[in-house]
Amino acid sequence: MEFAVDGLRTFAATGGRPFDPARPAILFVHGAANDHSVWHLPARHFAHHGYSVAAVDLPGHGRSEGEPPATVAEMAAWLGRAREALGLERAVLAGHSMGSLIVLCAAADDPGATKKLILLGPAAAMPVHDDLLDAARRNDHKAIDLITYWGLSAASQIGGHRSPGLWMNGGGQRLLERADDGVLAAGLAACAAFADGEALARAIEAETLLILGERDMMTPMKGGIALARAIPDARHVVLAGCGHTMLAERPNETLDAMRDFLLPAAL
C-alpha cells in the first residue's frame, strides 16, 4: 500500500488484506537498513485475525521515498505523522531493533496514540561498535558481515530455518545489501546516539510486551530485562537460544508471544 507522509511516497505492507482504519491497527517498524518484509509472518497473521496492519518502510528504506531520518526522535515523530496519514488515532506499535527504539520513543511522546507496545530486541541504549560504524560509513560489505555475525545466535549461523529451505544468513545479508548507500550508516549512527531509553521507558503508559533473545549479542537479554523493569506495565518473554533476529530465528515463538498479547483484537 502506498500513501503520503510529508508529501513523500511511503510504502506499507498490509499482510495480504486491504488496510481498513476502522479496524484496530498495528504499525510494525523495522530495524536499521531493513524493510517491511521482516514482518511478513506476523503481518499476514494479524491481518487475517482482526487487525489492520501496516508494516511501514521508513523514509529512504524499502519502497519509501525520502532520506533516512538522522535520529530516533525524528523517526518517532515521522511514525506519528504516518499514523495520522493512515487515518488512525491510536494503534498498537511494534518495532524490532532500531524499530523498537522508534516505537518506544513514539509511545513515550504520545501515550494517547499508543494502544499497546511491543519491543523486539530492544535496549535502553544501543552502542554500536566503532569498526561496524566505520565499515557502514564506507559502505563496506564488512558492515553487513558483522551485523550477520552479531545478529544471529551461534546456532542460527548454522541454520535450521523454521521456514523450509530458507537460509537466514543469506536472506539477512541480501536485505541489507538492498539498502542504498549510507542508509545503514545513518541507522547505526541513530542507534549509537540514542541514550535516553530509561527515561522514555518510565513515561510509557501503554501495556508493553518485550520479546528478548537469550543469546542476543546486539541487544543483550539483561539490558532488555532492565528496560522491562523500567516500564510501568510491562511483561517480557525470553526466547531460548535465540539471537537478535528473532523474526527469522524463532518466527513461530515470536508470533505466539505477540498473539498472547494481542488476540483477540479489541477496539
Add this chain to the structure above:
Amino acid sequence: MVDAKLPKFDTLSLHAGQQPDPATGARAVPIYQTTSYVFPDTDYAASLFNLERAGHIYTRISNPTTAVFEERIAALEGGVGAVATASGQAALHLAVATLMDSGAHIVSSASIYGGSHNLFTHTLPRFGIATTYVDPRDPAAFEAAIRPETRLVFGETLGNPGLEVMDLPRIAEIAHGARIPVLIDNTFASPALFRPFDHGADLVLHSATKFLGGHGVAIGGVLVDGGTFDWQASGKFPTLTEPYAGYHGINFSEEFGPGAFVMRARAEGLRDFGASMSPANAFYLIQGVETLPVRMARHVENARRIVAFLDGNGAVSWVGWPELDSHPDRALARRLLPKGCGAVFSFEIGGGREAGRVFIERLRLFSHLANVGDAKSLVIHPASTTHQQMDAAALEAAGIGEGLVRLSVGLEDPDDLIEDLDQALRAAARAAAPRAAE
C-alpha cells in the same frame, strides 16, 4: 579490527541447515519419512496454509529432511533459499514455470546438457516458450539474442560437453542491463569450485544426482535463489510482483523481498507441479554433500593427472580441458575457476567412431553409463547417447564430434585409472589401424 567469524564453506558442508534433532538428539539428519504433519488446532492449520506461520504441511511442499538439504545447498551457494526437486530436469522446469508464461523467450548457451536442450527445443515450444541458442563464448551474441519478451538467460558454468567457460560476470551485466535474471546450471563445478552468485548469477540449479550426491544412488535436483534480482524494478515478472489468486492475492516480492522467487517456486511450483524430492533421497544426498569439498579437491587432482596423460598420448587428437594452453578459455578459467574445472571432460580419439567404440568397450575401471559426477570413474559417447536427439548441425554447434568420448573422473587411485585408459587406447589404436600394427 573485529572479524565476522561466520562458519566457512567446509563447516557449512557438514552442518548448515541442521540442529541436532530436537525430538531425539540424533546427530545425523533423521529421515522424516512422513507424508504429513499433525496440526495442533484448526487456527494453526489455517495459518500454515496461509503462509502466516513457518512449518510443514505436506511432504510434496516441504519436509524436515529435505529442508536440511535445501538449506545446506543454499548456504554453500550463498543464496537466500532453495527448493529441492525430484531431479535436475525438474529444477530447470520449475525455474522456467515460476518465471514465465506462454509467449516468453529464453536465451540459452548452445553448450548445455542434452536433456535441457530437449526441454527447450522440443517441449517448451508446445507451451509457447521459445529459446534462442548462442555461443557461450560470445557475450555479444547473448546481447543480440535478447528480445522484449526474453525472461531468462541460461547457461552452464562449464559447457556440456566442451567445457566452454561462460564469462558470467560479463553475461550477467548484459542480462541485468535488459532487466533479466541469469540462471546457471552449476552441476559440473559444484559450489566447492565455483559459486555463480559471487559472479552475477541470480538463480542456480544443480542436478544433485551428480557431484552433490557423489555416490550415484539418488536422482535429485535443487533450485537456489540468490535473492539478488530486483523483480519489482524489472517489471517483467508478474508472477512475482502481482497478486496471485492461487494464494489469496499474495504478492511475493512485496511480502518476501529477497526471497520472493524461492517462496513462489515452492508455494506454487511444488504445490501444483509436484516434482518434489523424497525425504529418503534428500538423506542420501546430504551424506554426499557432507564431503563435497574434500571430494571435489580429489576429483580435480585426479582429472588433472589424467588430462596430462591424455594430452601427451599419440592416440588422442584433442583434449578439452580449460586449464590446457590449447583451450580457448584458459584465461577465463584461471580467473573464474582457480580451484579447478571439475572432473568431467571430453577428448577425441584419432580413428573416429570405430576407435571410440573399441576404446569404451575395452575399459575395465571406467563404467560405460549415462551419468557423471560419481565417485567411480565413468565414460560415455555423447553422439550416440545423451546428445542423440541433436542433428549434425546442432552437434557441431555444441562441439560434439563422432569420436568424442566424455570421461567423469572418479576418486580411484589415478595410477590405476591411467593404466586402464592406456590399455584401452592401445586396443583402440590397433582397431583403427590393423595393418599398421602388423
